[in-house]
Amino acid sequence: MTAPPDTPAIMILGTHSSAGKSLVATALCRILARRGYRVAPFKAQNMSNNAGVTSEGGEMGRAQIVQAEAAGVEPHTDMNPVLLKPEADHRSQVILHGRVHGYIDSKNWFDLKRQLWPEVQAAYRRLAGRFDVIVLEGAGSPAEINLKAGDMVNLRMARFANAPALLVGDIDRGGVFAALAGTMLLLEPEERSLIKGFLINKFRGDVRLLGNAMDVLQEKAFGVPTLGVIPYITDLYIPDEDAVSLDRVANRPVDADGQVIDVVIPYLPHISNFDEFDALVAEPGVRVRFVRRAEEVGQPHAIILPGSKAVIADLVWLRRQGLDEAIRRAHARGAQVAGICGGYQMLGRELEDPLGREGGPGRFPGLGLLPTRTVFGSEKHTHRSLMRLHDGLLVTGYEIHTGETALLDGVSPFGVIVRRGGRAEHAPDGAHASDASVWGTHLHGLFENAPFRHAWLASLGWRRSRQRSA
Structure with a gap:
């Protein structure tokens, strides 16, 4: 050449x-x-x-x-x-x-x-x-x-x-x-x-x-x-290539004048798109903790299951660590549980991998916190998307996933994708419990939308007087 x-x-x-x-x-x-x-x-x-x-x-x-x-x-x-x-x-x-x-x-x-x-x-x-x-x-x-x-x-x-x-x-x-x-x-x-x-x-x-x-x-x-x-520049959130940078999040001081909102995120072995939580880390009065062991979970205000490049393998790891039971206990005591992309798929009742895309072919039980079922196929969805949430709020984000998730037992979608790239759409996505204690979506970048982020934190008890200007 x-x-x-x-x-x-x-x-x-x-x-x-x-x-x-x-x-x-x-x-x-x-x-x-x-x-x-x-x-x-x-x-x-x-x-x-x-x-x-x-x-x-x-x-x-x-x-x-x-x-x-x-x-x-x-x-x-x-x-x-x-x-x-x-x-x-x-x-x-x-x-x-x-x-x-x-x-x-x-x-x-x-x-x-x-x-x-x-x-x-x-x-x-x-x-x-x-x-x-x-x-x-x-x-x-x-x-x-x-x-x-x-x-x-x-x-x-x-x-x-x-x-x-x-x-x-x-x-x-x-x-x-x-x-x-x-x-x-x-x-x-x-x-x-x-x-x-x-x-x-x-x-x-x-x-x-x-x-x-x-x-x-x-x-x-x-x-x-x-x-x-x-x-050394603090509060600078340039996306890292390496998830090793997440180890430093726990050492960041929390700017708070009262109660701190505690958010736990399991540090999955194949965690993906972890920088989408930087907006939460940057909020005053919010502590984000990435955890690897069940005893680290405690009783947070919320638990977010992040995206994963190997959903079934990370679900197996989650159980091996005892984090599945720790998440259920925290939820039973009032913690809100959310899932993004692969984390959303883990929250369901069952994950099926007929082609062995995630490992060996088979069916695997999910955490059972949402009545959904995910089937992994050969098609990979990659889109910039606009979603209208169940409460009417419009949020932007992006999709990167292979699984197709079906809703069971009449559960409602978390929102509807109304645009992908330059095309109009009407594609329901995600799921949420009637009491809003558990929800999930395939949409990455959700927390980078300040109106949604602030409303979600407020639902956990965060006072808007703490927030920085978006």
Whole structure:
């Protein structure tokens, strides 16, 4: 393939996952857009269950969707041509140009990567032909020497795009100078030449405390300068690729002047679209806790079962942990229970997987809190949607699911999808108990709608005087 268009580009790399690559890339997209450039984000390959949907119904990483929004442009799957969605310890679903392409595992990993690389190049060329500048984001670390042979997202992509690279390190985690210098040490000379500067992220306190550390680092790390120090920024909710970031939610202080609304979310092994709860985390007077064990549940005001990339496997895990009984006990004592997408399907009476899409074919009992039955098929629904709730409120969101859920025993739908993409619809979705103590929907992004979020929190006893302006 010929060289890409001569479009200015910059690559943001990290010493490890969650170093701050997505944050820096998002910031650069906004800064360049404000200076009048047509800028687009690009990440050749994401490995994450934190996905969103474009206006055309294509699936892509949430981080690149937010970066496109920061740039003031419509998200497009060319910005994230390959999305790997882990379904098990050794297998991931492959999303290519927004659609399911197949599966990747340890057996076909190298061969499939070779097939995907030309697709990545073509997507970049299309994007570079439409924009003034491209902000690329890497994945993990460029120095993962066991994965270099299949790299198509870090330095191989930077070389193809003729993009100078910045390397971001997280000082809050500790060992940032060793991480930056160690990364450079593990790179080949031609790879090191692409790294033009370091950024130290998440610094707390007075930058003068660093003394001459950056000069020493430059001397030890092949002459690469530190170009900036980014302070630790609280209450900043840029979607993470890695669910490991959820471990930090429990340590966030709660801004409250009275009773705190306690919301529990099971930390499923294959949790998906977890950033949709950031709006709840950001509300004053609300504590969101991600839990793994039954004894952590306690007696919260509400429990939300989140989305999952492996619904049946996560339902089995939920039972193994004793969380199913803990959820039932909390509900019996007055906690409201909600489910989003896969979490909604778990709340039903039965889940059937005739094709073995979620594992081996079979029928599996759900939690039995809603009279519904879900059947998993081969069709995957990916839409941006507008829903009218049972109380008349209109909310926006997106759908990413394979199961078809039927309502039993005359239960009412949670709402009606009235638009998908640019098409008018009339598709009932979700279910809710008559006393509103249990409800669920396939619609992701529900809590990002401030009127719904505030009304729901108020139903739990939250006082609107605490709320921030939406």
